[in-house]
Each structure stands twice: as structure tokens, then as C-alpha cells.
Amino acid sequence: MPIAGVVIYTQPQKSMEVLEQLKQIDNVTTYGVHKGNNIIAVFEGKTSRELEQLSDRISREVPGVLGIFPAYVNFELDEENAADTESDGN
Amino acid sequence: MALKRREFLKASAAAAAAASIGVTLMPGMEKTVFADSTTWHKSVCRFCGTGCGVMIGEKNGKVVSVKGDLENTINKGHLCVKGFYLHKVVYAKTRLLHPMIKKNGKWERVSWDEALDYVAKKFNEIRKQYGPDALAFYGSGQAETEETYMANKLFKGCIGTNNMEGNPRLCMASAVGGYLTSLGKDEPAGTYADIEKAELFLLVGSNTAESHPIIFERIMRHKNKNPDVKIVIIDPRKTPTDQVADLHLFPRPGWDLAILHAMARIIIKEGYADEEFIKNHVNFRDNEKALTFEEYKQFLEKYTPEYAAKVSGVSPDEIVKAARMFGQAKTAMSMWTMGLNQRTRGVWANNLVTNLHLLTGKIGVPGSDSFSLTGQPNACGGVREGGGLCHLLPAHRLVKNPKHRAEVAKVWGVPVENIQPKPGKHTIAMFTALNKGEIKGIYIMCTNPAQSLPNASKYWKGLKEQFVVVAESFFPTATTEYADVVLPAAFWAEKEGVYGCTERRSQYMEKVIDPQGEARWDAWILRDLAIRMGFKKEFEKYKTAEDIWNEYISLTKGTDMDLSGATYRRLKKVRGLTWPVPSEDHPGTYKRYTKGDPVFDALPEEKKKGRRMYFYGKPDGKAIVWARPDKGPEEPTDAEYPLALSTGRVLEHWHTRTMTGTVPELNRAVPKAYVEINPEDAKKMGIADKDQVIVETRRGKLKIEARVIDRPKPGTIFIPWHWEEWMANILTIDAFDPGSKEPEYKVCAARLRKA
Numbered sequence: 001m002p003i004a005g006v007v008i009y010t011q012p013q014k015s016m017e018v019l020e021q022l023k024q025i026d027n028v029t030t031y032g033v034h035k036g037n038n039i040i041a042v043f044e045g046k047t048s049r050e051l052e053q054l055s056d057r058i059s060r061e062v063p064g065v066l067g068i069f070p071a072y073v074n075f076e077l078d079e080e081n082a083a084d085t086e087s088d089g090n
Numbered sequence: 091m092a093l094k095r096r097e098f099l100k101a102s103a104a105a106a107a108a109a110s111i112g113v114t115l116m117p118g119m120e121k122t123v124f125a126d127s128t129t130w131h132k133s134v135c136r137f138c139g140t141g142c143g144v145m146i147g148e149k150n151g152k153v154v155s156v157k158g159d160l161e162n163t164i165n166k167g168h169l170c171v172k173g174f175y176l177h178k179v180v181y182a183k184t185r186l187l188h189p190m191i192k193k194n195g196k197w198e199r200v201s202w203d204e205a206l207d208y209v210a211k212k213f214n215e216i217r218k219q220y221g222p223d224a225l226a227f228y229g230s231g232q233a234e235t236e237e238t239y240m241a242n243k244l245f246k247g248c249i250g251t252n253n254m255e256g257n258p259r260l261c262m263a264s265a266v267g268g269y270l271t272s273l274g275k276d277e278p279a280g281t282y283a284d285i286e287k288a289e290l291f292l293l294v295g296s297n298t299a300e301s302h303p304i305i306f307e308r309i310m311r312h313k314n315k316n317p318d319v320k321i322v323i324i325d326p327r328k329t330p331t332d333q334v335a336d337l338h339l340f341p342r343p344g345w346d347l348a349i350l351h352a353m354a355r356i357i358i359k360e361g362y363a364d365e366e367f368i369k370n371h372v373n374f375r376d377n378e379k380a381l382t383f384e385e386y387k388q389f390l391e392k393y394t395p396e397y398a399a400k401v402s403g404v405s406p407d408e409i410v411k412a413a414r415m416f417g418q419a420k421t422a423m424s425m426w427t428m429g430l431n432q433r434t435r436g437v438w439a440n441n442l443v444t445n446l447h448l449l450t451g452k453i454g455v456p457g458s459d460s461f462s463l464t465g466q467p468n469a470c471g472g473v474r475e476g477g478g479l480c481h482l483l484p485a486h487r488l489v490k491n492p493k494h495r496a497e498v499a500k501v502w503g504v505p506v507e508n509i510q511p512k513p514g515k516h517t518i519a520m521f522t523a524l525n526k527g528e529i530k531g532i533y534i535m536c537t538n539p540a541q542s543l544p545n546a547s548k549y550w551k552g553l554k555e556q557f558v559v560v561a562e563s564f565f566p567t568a569t570t571e572y573a574d575v576v577l578p579a580a581f582w583a584e585k586e587g588v589y590g591c592t593e594r595r596s597q598y599m600e601k602v603i604d605p606q607g608e609a610r611w612d613a614w615i616l617r618d619l620a621i622r623m624g625f626k627k628e629f630e631k632y633k634t635a636e637d638i639w640n641e642y643i644s645l646t647k648g649t650d651m652d653l654s655g656a657t658y659r660r661l662k663k664v665r666g667l668t669w670p671v672p673s674e675d676h677p678g679t680y681k682r683y684t685k686g687d688p689v690f691d692a693l694p695e696e697k698k699k700g701r702r703m704y705f706y707g708k709p710d711g712k713a714i715v716w717a718r719p720d721k722g723p724e725e726p727t728d729a730e731y732p733l734a735l736s737t738g739r740v741l742e743h744w745h746t747r748t749m750t751g752t753v754p755e756l757n758r759a760v761p762k763a764y765v766e767i768n769p770e771d772a773k774k775m776g777i778a779d780k781d782q783v784i785v786e787t788r789r790g791k792l793k794i795e796a797r798v799i800d801r802p803k804p805g806t807i808f809i810p811w812h813w814e815e816w817m818a819n820i821l822t823i824d825a826f827d828p829g830s831k832e833p834e835y836k837v838c839a840a841r842l843r844k845a
Contacts, residue, residue, distance in 0.1 A: 001096060005103030007111055007168060009307065012314055031104050034113045037314065042103045044096075051174050066314075066333065067307055069158075069168035072106035074099050074147070075177050076154035 002048050005072040006055070008039040014064030015039060021062050027054060048075065106157050110167030128155060131600040132662075134589045136179070136232070136582040137172050139464025140164060140304050141591025143665050144176065146583055146602045153177045153583055153603060162665040164282055164595070170303035179581070180606070186565035186578040187607025197576075202608065206615075209533075209575055210622035212557050216531045217249060226253035226520050226529045229478050230536035231261070231469030234587030235596075236638040237612040238472035240629075241535065242484065244616055247502040248625045252489050252514030253529065256478045257537045258469040259517040260544075263830035264431035265462035266474060268440020271829075272448070272460075272714055274707020275650050276474055276486060279682045280423075280459030281593040281668055286312050287457030290419035291321045292412075294346070294443060295429015295836070299330035301739050302463055305425075310334055320419065322412050324349060325429055326736060327766075327808055328801045337412055340803045341402035343734040343837040344433060344723030350442035351720060352398035353413040355390040357449055362417025364451030370701050372448050373710070376717040389717040401720060403803075416446055421457030427465060428738065432835040436827045438718040445715045454684040454703040464592040471590020475651055475669075476642065480514035485646040489513055501645055503628055516831035517543075518824055524552030531557040534569060535612055536579065541568035541814055544833040545789050545824035561612055568814045579612045580605035586635045587613075588661065594679070596656050597666035613638060647672070650682075650689055650707070723837040724825035725788070727805070731839035733771070735787065736802070737811040737818045738836075763816030764797040766808040767842070772798040775842065782845035785809065787838055790820035793845050807842060811835075 010018045015033040022030050022041060027050065031040035045051045055068050101116065108115040128147040135142040143162025147155030156176050158167040189205035190197045200208075216224050227245045229238055238256065245254045269276045285308045298306040313319040313334055323331060323338040324346055332338055341349055357363055374381040376389065395406035402409075416422055424447065430439040444453075444460040452458035464470050477484040487494035490511055499506040515523055521543060523529040529552070543549050546568075553572035560573040563581040570576050584605040590596045605611070613635065620629040632638050636658045646653040652670040660674055661667065667678040672688050679687050683703045690704055697711060698704055704711040727734050765785050767777060777783060779798040784791055785807065794809065794816050802808045811818035823838040 001099075002174075003096070003099045003103045004174065005105070005107035007107050009310065029100065029104070031108065031115055034108065035111050038111050038113075040104055040107045040111075040113070040115065042100050042107070044100070048174050048178060052171065055171055055174070066310055067303070069110075069170065069304075069307060070173040071110040071167050071169065072103045072155065072157040073169075073173055073177075074103065074155040076099075076149065 002045060002051055002073065002075045004043045004051050004070045004074075006041050006043060007069045007071060008041055008058070008065060009067045009069065010037045010039065011064045011066055012037050018062055018064045022058070025054070025058070028058075106167070109160055110158055131602045132159065133583065133599040133602070134467065134591075134597045135169065135172070136176065136467060138302055139231075139466050139469060139592050140302050141467065141589065141593070141595055141597060141666070142169060142304050143597070144169065144173070146600075148602050151603055153180055159665065164591070164593075165304045168304060168307060180583055180603075182564065184564045184566075185581070185606045185609070186562055186576060187609065188578060189608065190576050192574050202610070202618075205575055205577060206619050206622050209559050210619055213249075213531055214623055216557065220530055222250040223253055223514070224528070224530045225249055225251055226515070226524070226532045227255070228517070228520065228532060228534045228537065228539060229254070229256035229473065231256060231258040231464075231466030231473050233472050233536045233612060234468060234585070234599075235472040235476050235590060235642060236587045236635050237535070237616070238476045238478040239484065239638055239642045240613045240616040240620075240632075241533075242477055243502050243628070244620045244625065246483070246489070246509055247499065247504040248508065248620060248623075248628055250508045250510065252480050252510050252512065253520060254478060254514060255480050255517045255520055256473040257517075257539070257542065258466065258473040259479060259831060260542065260833060260835070261428060261431060261465045262462070262469050262474065263479075263832040264433065264436025264440055264827055267437035267827070267830040268444060269462070270707070271437060272441050272444040272716065273683070274705045274713065275682070277470060277594055277651070278459055278461045278592070279453055280461060281595070281680055282308070283680060284423050284457050284459050284461070285309060288312070288421050288423040289319055289457065290415060290422040291319070292324070292416060292422060292424040292443070292446070293321065293331060294324045294424065294426040295431075296325070296425055296427040296463060297327070297329040297331050297738065298425065298463070299333070301427060301465070305463065306331065320415050322415055324412070326734070326803055326806055337408065337415065339404045339408050339412055341404050343736050343806055344726075344834075345402045347435065347439060347442055347718065347720040348393055348398040348401040349404060349409055349412075350439070350446065351390060351393035352395050352409050353416060354442070354445050354449055355393050356395070356410055356413035357417045357446065358387060358390070360414065360417060362414075363449045367451030368449065371703050371705070371712055372715050373712045374715050374717065377719070381717060386715060386717055393720070401722075417450060421455065422447070422450070422452045423458060424460050425463050427463045429836055431832055433832075433837070434724045434825050434827050434834045435718070435721050436832050437829040438716070438721070441716040441718055448713050448715050454681055462592070467591065468589040470592060470594070471588060471596055475590055480516055480520075483509070484642060485649045486651055498645065501641060518826055518831065518833060521549040521552055524556050525549060526552070527555065529556065531559075533559045533561070535561045536563070538567045538569045540572060541817060541819060543824070544819055544822040544835055546817060546819040547790060548824065561615055563609065568817075577615055578607060578609040579615065580609045584609065585611045588639060594651070594668045595666040596653060596661065596669065598658060598661035600662075652688070724834050725823050725837075725839045727839045731787065731841045732805070733840045733842055734806045735785070735821060735838050735840035736806060736808050736836050737822060738808065739810060739812070762795065763810055763813040763818065764795045765842070766797050766799050766802050768802050768804045768806070769798050769800055770804045772796065775844070777842075777844055783842055784845050785821060785840055785842050787821040787823070787840045789823065792816060792818070792821060807840060
């Protein structure tokens with residue numbers, strides 16, 4: 001269950017639209033728009049992969065997102081680490 | 091219980107993200123939220139050269155979390171997407187855990203004693219039979235300064251060969267050559283602090299958004315806050331950096347020198363030059379002789395916008411527009427990376443960017459600088475500053491300078507005769523000599539040349555035939571395939587040491603956990619090897635990492651890169667120091683060559699009179715504006731090979747994937763290499779997206795998936811170079827810049843057909 005606290009930086013004037021779209025996405029909890037065009041959000045997933053997929057999906061699919069910057073990432077309950085079930089993907 | 095923990099971690103994550111932009115989400119709760127059993131340790135990100143501060147969370151002897159270091163002035167609490175995976179690399183299944191020797195073609199686990207005795211015996215035999223120059227060291231801009239320092243002393247000072255190189259030769263050497271020839275000393279005059287003061291950014295050959303995301307974030311935030319800030323890009327390829335660009339010039343790969351000259355011409359003709367600055371701070375030269383300003387202007391007459399347009403493929407109007415934007419901005423910051431450096435005229439390209447700053451006086455003042463971005467986390471610190479190249483000694487010293495050799499030999503405690511006066515073999519020459527059998531033994535530390543060298547397959551012969559020792563954290567790699575001995579090296583978080591990043595900032599990293607398996611710190615592996623080779627007196631004195639650092643910074647005292655005030659005691663507390671930092675009460679230096687730089691401040695008043703800058707690496711303190719010819723690439727396109735091939739990075743991977751390849755998520759995000767083809771070219775060739783195609787150059791061919799996309803301009807193709815399975819470097823050319831010896835990875839001629 002890795003969890004990441006991120007700052008989602010948006011184009012000016014687009015922050016509220018982005019915030020509303022983020023609210024519709026599973027495993028994303030938002031904490032409002034701050035200091036102009038910064039959205040505070042927490043990403044959750046069963047694995048780090050899911051965090052990355054969330055980040056990638058938001059960057060690609062939500063218009064107005066300029067960048068997603070993790071500030072805190074906790075992996076202590078990462079199921080992938082615990083179960084050690086995944087191959088290295090090569 | 092799990093739910094409670096999860097809610098707690100969510101609150102921690104939200105609070106940390108909020109804190110990174112100076113917002114308090116839960117007033118009065120911060121202390122509670124972070125009153126966890128996690129212990130936080132100060133470190134630096136292991137990936138690119140930005141130097142982001144990372145706090146590593148450790149619990150019960152394991153790395154369990156990371157956060158951006160709020161106190162770090164570079165990233166101010168933020169990380170890029172690679173932060174999701176930093177911990178996974180530490181615990182990768184491909185970590186090398188034990189020393190191994192290849193016996194009868196098979197790897198056999200051995201003890202450290204057996205491995206190091208074997209290497210010491212082989213190296214001593216080679217040295218005795220063939221001389222010291224039959225041995226070589228090949229290091230890395232990812233190694234810590236202390237590690238490179240130990241290798242430097244062992245090979246140059248004790249074994250007695252200058253055959254010591256590092257992979258920064260492949261990425262930063264042209265920037266070094268550019269700074270030395272233009273300004274007189276290596277590394278930038280300014281720092282990242284200029285970003286928030288700049289009115290214009292000129293990004294040349296740099297996909298900043300993907301390769302340096304935190305620097306890109308700072309540029310984006312600055313521009314959004316100040317809409318008049320402009321961004322001009324010169325790059326053959328459209329990248330995510332374009333999302334904030336005001337103007338993008340798309341030159342044919344390798345043909346941009348004429349554009350930079352044309353910009354200089356327009357700047358002078360339209361009155362944007364700072365005549366007063368030029369008069370007091372600048373000399374002019376071509377490749378043979380000194381020029382007057384008038385002669386330089388004559389030289390530029392050839393570079394009309396129309397001429398530059400014809401050479402580069404960019405429209406004359408856009409060249410004029412870029413020049414005017416640069417000229418009109420009160421302050422300007424240029425940034426570049428491999429697109430300029432990895433060229434057979436990389437030094438010249440660097441010179442021509444710096445010319446624009448010298449002509450307009452946009453240097454040495456807040457918001458203005460000619461600023462090379464670094465690719466690796468310690469290319470500047472360990473290799474450029476530490477002297478880890480074949481012509482260098484620590485602290486910007488040169489092997490050819492007898493005074494420098496004497497100073498270093500004294501501190502190393504070795505006879506001065508041990509240090510040869512002639513530079514050793516640069517990287518391409520070194521691996522050529524390995525092929526020829528002139529070098530018979532090589533120690534490779536923290537790098538993967540079998541994949542990262544240009545025209546890579548040409549150099550596998552030498553790796554296969556000679557005695558190869560690889561000290562690595564990961565196994566297997568393309569290079570360990572050819573090794574005779576592999577030595578497991580401690581990785582990030584498992585060792586302490588110092589990284590020096592792009593902006594002259596040296597930062598201390600704590601050891602957080604014990605190394606995996608039997609891995610050891612590279613500096614101690616080298617110490618142990620040196621003692622077994624017979625250099626006990628020279629190496630047994632180092633008991634701690636701090637011992638090594640202290641000796642190194644003693645060598646910097648009184649130099650242009652004085653680090654003698656950057657002691658471990660101090661570095662453990664602060665978020666790095668930008669040299670020169672000559673004493674423990676010195677705050678570090680923001681701008682070089684001007685007031686506030688201790689080297690400038692110490693100059694006699696008569697030298698500084700009438701000058702706001704004094705380029706003290708030049709005899710008269712004047713920087714040089716260079717009139718260089720506008721030479722194109724070594725291998726231009728032709729009828730037989732009509733496409734220009736360029737290589738580079740993607741956000742999700744880094745270098746040869748020895749680290750990022752261990753992270754399943756990153757592999758799945760970008761699972762394989764591809765070749766980008768412009769839709770116009772694809773249509774002509776009948777190629778559809780995801781078709782298998784053959785890309786061929788004069789050196790090799792590669793079967794690879796096509797990605798039809800409008801990122802490369804027509805006539806050019808692009809392949810990310812990270813994969814061993816789709817090794818782009820069997821295609822690239824190993825021609826190199828005659829000055830910097832840096833190879834031309836960024837452009838060669840290719841052809842492409844459907845598989």
C-alpha cells in the first residue's frame with residue numbers, strides 16, 4: 001500500500017477544472033488548490049506501479065496539468081515488496 | 091490496525107506535500123503526523139545531475155520512505171517521478187551480493203580475500219611485465235567524490251598510469267572544454283538561484299522537462315508567475331519541454347552552429363550588444379589568432395539569417411526573432427545538455443552559446459548565465475573537480491603541470507615521479523587500446539561501457555580479451571558479461587559521501603542502512619586492493635570517509651574551487667555549499683568572477699579597476715568570444731543514409747537501466763525501445779505505428795518498433811538508448827570532438843526500412 005503525497009502543478013486558470021477531474025479518479029484524494037495553481041493530493045495503490053500509473057494517467061488525460069511532483073512516498077506496506085511476486089519485467 | 095496506519099500515512103503524505111509549497115493543512119497537527127518511528131536521513135537523489143535533496147526514511151534497518159528535502163534550496167521538497175522508485179533500486183533482485191570470479195567460463199562465488207588477492211596479483215603481473223600503462227581505470231559520474239579520489243590516487247599516484255577516465259567524458263567533456271576556452275575555468279559562473287531572476291531562457295539541445303524535471307518545474311513556476319518571461323528552444327526534436335516554449339527552432343541535427351553565429355550578428359547589428367562590457371571584459375579569437383571586435387564583426391557577416399537558415403533548415407524569421415528575444419531581455423539564462431555536448435564540435439557549440447552572453451553582458455549578474463546542465467549526480471564533483479580524467483589531477487589541476495604534480499604527490503605521499511607528465515588515454519583511445527591489447531587490465535567502477543560506448547560492439551573485443559574487473563551494485567549488466575571478476579559495491583543509502591552537482595554545490599549523504607549481502611563501499615574496495623598491491627603505507631591511513639574528504643579538500647585550498655570550508659562537520663548540517671567556500675564561516679559563492687567571489691575579491695585593486703568581472707583563468711582576466719567555423723556533423727546524411735539519427739533519454743529510465751531496469755513499474759511504463767519517425771517520413775516509407783523496422787547505420791543495424799509521432803522533424807529519427815536488447819549504441823558513431831574527446835552520440839546518418 002504505497003502512498004504518495006504530491007503537488008500537482010496546473011496551468012493558471014485551470015486549477016479548479018483539474019481539481020474537479022481529480023475528484024473523479026479512484027485512489028486520489030485531493031486537499032484543495034493552494035497558492036495559485038497547486039493542488040495537494042494523495043495517491044494510493046497496492047503497489048508502486050499503481051502510483052506511477054495514476055501519475056502517468058493524470059499527466060496524459062487531465063488537460064491543464066503541467067507537472068506532478070511527489071513530496072513524500074511511503075513504501076512500507078507495498079504489497080509488491082511484501083509478496084515479492086513480480087518479475088523484473090524484462 | 092491497517093486502516094489506522096493507512097489513514098496516518100495519508101495524513102503524513104498530504105501534510106508533506108502541503109509543506110513543500112509552504113502550506114499548513116492541519117494546523118497544530120504536523121508534529122503528531124510526523125511523530126512516527128521512522129528516522130529521517132539527509133541525502134541526495136541518485137539519478138540526474140540536478141542534485142535534489144532527498145530525506146530517506148528508515149525503520150527497523152530498512153528504507154521505507156523518501157521525501158523531498160524541504161530545506162534543500164534546489165528542489166524545495168519536491169521530487170520527480172523517479173522518487174516513486176528510489177527505494178526499489180536498493181532492494182532490487184539484481185543487486186550483486188557476493189564477489190565472483192569467472193572460472194572456466196562460469197561465475198563462481200568467492201570470498202573477498204580470494205577476489206582481491208586475485209585482482210592484485212593479476213594487476214601486479216601486468217604492471218611488472220608490460221608497465222603501468224598496460225593498466226587502466228574507468229569510473230563514473232555516479233561515484234562519490236571520495237571513491238573517485240581513491241581510484242585517482244591508486245592509478246595515477248601509485249600504479250603510475252594516467253589511464254584513468256570516467257563516463258563524464260561521454261557527457262560533459264565538451265562543456266568543460268567550452269568553459270575553459272571561453273571563461274578560463276571549468277563550471278558555471280552562476281547557480282540555480284538565477285532561474286527565478288531570468289527574463290529569458292535559451293534551452294539548447296536539452297529536453298529539460300524529461301531529463302531535469304525539477305529544474306523544469308522551477309522554470310515553469312517562474313514563467314507562470316511572470317508571464318513576460320520567455321522560453322526559446324533550439325532542438326531538432328519536439329519534447330514535453332515545448333509545453334512552455336514561446337519559440338522553438340528545429341535545426342537539422344548537428345547544424346545549429348550557424349544559427350548561434352547568426353544570432354550574434356543580429357544582436358550586434360541591432361544594438362543589443364553591451365559595448366562597455368565587451369570593451370572591458372572580452373577578447374576575440376578565431377582558431378588561429380586574436381581578432382579585433384571589428385574583425386569578429388567581419389567574420390559574422392557570412393552568417394546572415396538566410397545563410398543560417400540554409401545550413402540549419404530553420405526559417406530566417408525565426409532566427410531573427412530568437413536573436414531579438416535574447417537581445418531585448420534584461421537577463422537571460424542559457425541551459426544545455428547532451429544536444430550540444432555530444433558532438434564532434436561540442437566545444438565550439440558551447441563557445442557559441444557563451445558568446446551570446448559575453449556580447450550582451452548577460453553574465454555575472456543575477457538572472458543571467460551560460461549554464462551547462464549535468465547528466466549525472468557527481469560528474470561535476472567527483473570527476474571534473476576530483477580530477478578523474480586522464481589529463482586531470484584533483485581540484486582542476488593538470489597532469490602536464492609540474493607544480494600541480496608536485497602539490498598532489500606531496501599530499502598523496504608518493505614520489506612526484508610516479509605521476510606521469512603526459513595525459514593518459516581518453517575514453518575512446520582507452521577502449522581502442524584495450525582492443526589492441528596495449529591495455530591488458532582494466533578496473534571499471536559503477537558504469538556500463540559495453541552498452542554506453544558509441545559504436546559499442548566495436549569495443550567488445552577488448553573487453554572480451556583483456557583482464558576486466560567490474561565493481562558494480564547490479565548484476566548482470568552488458569559489461570559484467572565480459573568481466574573476469576565482479577565486486578559487489580554498496581549502493582546509495584548504504585554509504586556516506588559527497589556528491590557535487592551542476593551548480594557547484596557539494597552535498598553530504600548519510601549512510602542509512604548496511605549494504606546488501608557482502609557489498610562494500612567502493613572506496614574501501616579500492617583501499618583494500620591498493621594495500622594488497624603493495625601500497626600499504628599510502629592507503630592504510632584512511633580509516634573513515636571523512637579522512638578521504640579532508641585530504642581531498644586540503645588539495646582544493648587556495649584554488650578557484652576552494653572547498654576547504656566545506657568540512658563534513660558543516661556539510662552534515664547544511665544542504666550543500668557552492669564553491670569557492672574557503673573557510674568554515676564562508677557561506678559559499680553565488681557568482682564567480684565578480685564581487686562576492688573570494689577569488690575575485692582577493693585580486694589586487696588595479697586588476698579589478700573598471701571591471702565588474704575578472705575572468706581569472708585568463709591571463710588578462712578577459713573572456714573570449716570565439717569565431718569558430720560552423721562545421722556540421724562528422725557523418726552528414728546522404729543518398730545512401732538519408733536520415734539523421736539522434737539518441738537520448740525518456741523520463742522513466744536512466745542511462746543503461748542498471749537501476750531503473752530493476753523497477754518493474756518503470757519497465758512496464760516504457761517496456762522497450764522504439765524509433766520515433768515523423769509521420770511525413772513514415773507515410774513516404776509506408777510505415778505504420780508499431781511496425782517492426784530495421785534501422786541501419788554504417789556500423790550496425792537494429793530491429794525495433796516504429797513510433798510514428800511528430801516529435802522528430804522530417805528527415806530525422808530518434809531512439810532512446812537505455813535498452814541492452816535494443817542497443818542504440820551499436821548504431822551511433824564513435825567520432826569525437828578533437829578538443830574534448832567527447833563522442834558524437836547525437837547525430838549520425840541512418841536509413842530505415844520495414845522489417
